[in-house]
Amino acid sequence: MSRSQFPRVATLKTAAAFRAHLERSSIPLAFDDQLAAPSASPFARSIDVDGVRVGNRFCILPMEGWDGTSEGEPSDLTRRRWRNFGISGAKLIWGGEAVAVRHDGRANPNQLVMATRTQPAIASMREELVAAHRERFGANADGDLFVGLQLTHSGRYARPDIYDRPAPLAASTHPVLDRRFPNGVRVIEDDELARLEEIFTAAARLAHDAGFAFVDIKACHGYLGHELLGARSRSGRYGGSLENRTRFMRQVIERIRADVPGLQVVVRLSVFDMVPYRKRADGVGEPEPESRSVPGFSVLASDDGLESALEESRGVLRMLEGLGVRWICATAGSPYYNPHIQRPAMFPPLDGYEPPEDPLRGVARQIEATALLKRDFPGLTFVGSAYSYLQEWLPHVGQHNLREGLCDLVGLGRIVLSYPDLPADVLTGAPLRRNAFCRTFSDCTTGPRMGLVSGCFPLDPFYAARPEAVKIRDVRTETRAASSDQ
Numbered sequence: 349m350s351r352s353q354f355p356r357v358a359t360l361k362t363a364a365a366f367r368a369h370l371e372r373s374s375i376p377l378a379f380d381d382q383l384a385a386p387s388a389s390p391f392a393r394s395i396d397v398d399g400v401r402v403g404n405r406f407c408i409l410p411m412e413g414w415d416g417t418s419e420g421e422p423s424d425l426t427r428r429r430w431r432n433f434g435i436s437g438a439k440l441i442w443g444g445e446a447v448a449v450r451h452d453g454r455a456n457p458n459q460l461v462m463a464t465r466t467q468p469a470i471a472s473m474r475e476e477l478v479a480a481h482r483e484r485f486g487a488n489a490d491g492d493l494f495v496g497l498q499l500t501h502s503g504r505y506a507r508p509d510i511y512d513r514p515a516p517l518a519a520s521t522h523p524v525l526d527r528r529f530p531n532g533v534r535v536i537e538d539d540e541l542a543r544l545e546e547i548f549t550a551a552a553r554l555a556h557d558a559g560f561a562f563v564d565i566k567a568c569h570g571y572l573g574h575e576l577l578g579a580r581s582r583s584g585r586y587g588g589s590l591e592n593r594t595r596f597m598r599q600v601i602e603r604i605r606a607d608v609p610g611l612q613v614v615v616r617l618s619v620f621d622m623v624p625y626r627k628r629a630d631g632v633g634e635p636e637p638e639s640r641s642v643p644g645f646s647v648l649a650s651d652d653g654l655e656s657a658l659e660e661s662r663g664v665l666r667m668l669e670g671l672g673v674r675w676i677c678a679t680a681g682s683p684y685y686n687p688h689i690q691r692p693a694m695f696p697p698l699d700g701y702e703p704p705e706d707p708l709r710g711v712a713r714q715i716e717a718t719a720l721l722k723r724d725f726p727g728l729t730f731v732g733s734a735y736s737y738l739q740e741w742l743p744h745v746g747q748h749n750l751r752e753g754l755c756d757l758v759g760l761g762r763i764v765l766s767y768p769d770l771p772a773d774v775l776t777g778a779p780l781r782r783n784a785f786c787r788t789f790s791d792c793t794t795g796p797r798m799g800l801v802s803g804c805f806p807l808d809p810f811y812a813a814r815p816e817a818v819k820i821r822d823v824r825t826e827t828r829a830a831s832s833d834q
């Protein structure tokens with residue numbers, strides 16, 4: 349299969365054409381042909397969870413811009429992105445972006461860090477988001493706006509000092525992924541993890557004092573919190589059994605509950621994973637050959653096995669529910685070793701590969717996994733991810749999923765970089781701007797892979813005018829030319 353075999357979503361212009369393609373390709377994805385009027389839209393319904401009211405069913409997913417200062421404070425670019433989140437119209441801001449709890453946990457030298465010295469700047473960025481929301485939607489519009497901060501340690505994917513110098517601190521060894529780090533991988537020791545639990549708690553307290561209503565204890569995308577969940581081969585109290593593998597997450601949450609009352613704790617979880625992929629000679633992605641029995645958390649071998657692959661995630665969700673966590677953001681895989689699973693795209697990022705499947709299948713897989721978990725945990729509130737590839741059909745699929753209770757909120761990632769106020773347009777019934785839809789060119793992922801800031805270089809005029817846009821376009825052209833030579 350190659351990209352050219354998958355029709356571009358923009359060419360599936362009618363509901364009949366979209367449905368015919370899904371049926372022909374056996375992609376299980378349902379959608380509403382018509383969008384409801386704003387007053388009857390499932391997107392417009394508020395949701396109440398344990399005394400928190402969120403004003404509608406749009407959620408902005410966390411997205412880093414690799415654009416903080418070297419000290420870990422936001423820059424003007426970071427602030428602009430957060431203001432855009434504020435004007436989007438979405439009422440749930442899931443964490444804004446991954447913020448490291450400590451310098452060595454940064455995924456890049458420009459990632460934000462939550463520390464005493466950076467807290468005032470991060471607090472004022474949150475205020476700017478809220479102010480932008482009020483300016484656009486009214487003086488009291490923030491009454492049902494729920495804004496949190498995503499806390500992370502990047503673990504295996506830490507690159508705190510130089511963008512192309514990894515400083516991995518893994519949860520366990522990995523026969524395939526370790527080979528991608530020629531200078532070796534250090535496994536974090538138990539005592540360091542115990543210390544890190546305190547650091548997460550301190551960061552959560554700073555987030556609370558900065559005005560954030562919740563913190564997300566990030567457990568996705570191959571970073572430390574996620575890798576620990578799959579650390580079967582690790583010995584000691586944080587490895588082996590699921591009880592041990594969830595110890596870090598559990599203890600962080602318990603500590604925050606005890607030390608920072610009033611702060612909600614939520615979790616973004618890669619609810620399933622797949623084995624690491626690599627680029628085949630013709631540029632298309634394929635599973636690493638010897639990865640059949642590699643470790644991991646809720647690893648999916650084939651789509652028939654989704655129910656059973658989710659079993660470990662169910663174990664984690666039971667534990668989280670028992671701890672009083674009410675909000676879950678479902679995501680999948682990792683942008684580092686299987687990007688087509690995590691953020692389905694037609695065009696690969698610089699370090700990626702041509703899609704090995706119709707990206708719509710990747711979207712459908714995340715929707716189905718979220719629906720299965722929602723069915724099993726009706727008391728948890730689920731945000732779904734990976735809708736951006738749906739482009740014009742995003743509101744139609746989202747409306748169907750909300751109406752059918754397959755998820756509670758629809759999360760928006762890349763589309764918000766290209767079309768920040770899509771939620772506002774859907775909620776008011778305004779005509780949707782076709783030329784603003786993210787076409788999944790992946791430049792927002794390629795930029796950071798080149799040590800540049802992230803942004804929607806092809807479609808956001810602000811980024812299109814920046815010098816990085818030219819560099820990224822040139823790299824994209826060269827990579828595609830090389831792929832088509834194969």
Ligand SMILES: Cc1cc2nc3c(=O)[nH]c(=O)nc-3n(C[C@H](O)[C@H](O)[C@H](O)COP(=O)(O)O)c2cc1C
Binds near residue numbers: 566690
């Ligand atoms: C540029 C970029 C940065 C991202 N940064 C984060 C992040 O900081 N934390 C996180 O949990 N996910 C991050 N993601 C993943 C998104 O939240 C989302 O899961 C993914 O893009 C799929 O959703 P979409 O199809 O709407 O883009 C990032 C994605 C992109 C494209």
Ligand code: SF4
Binds near residue numbers: 766786
């Ligand atoms: S660069 Fe823009 S169009 Fe490309 S994937 Fe990112 S948001 Fe979408």
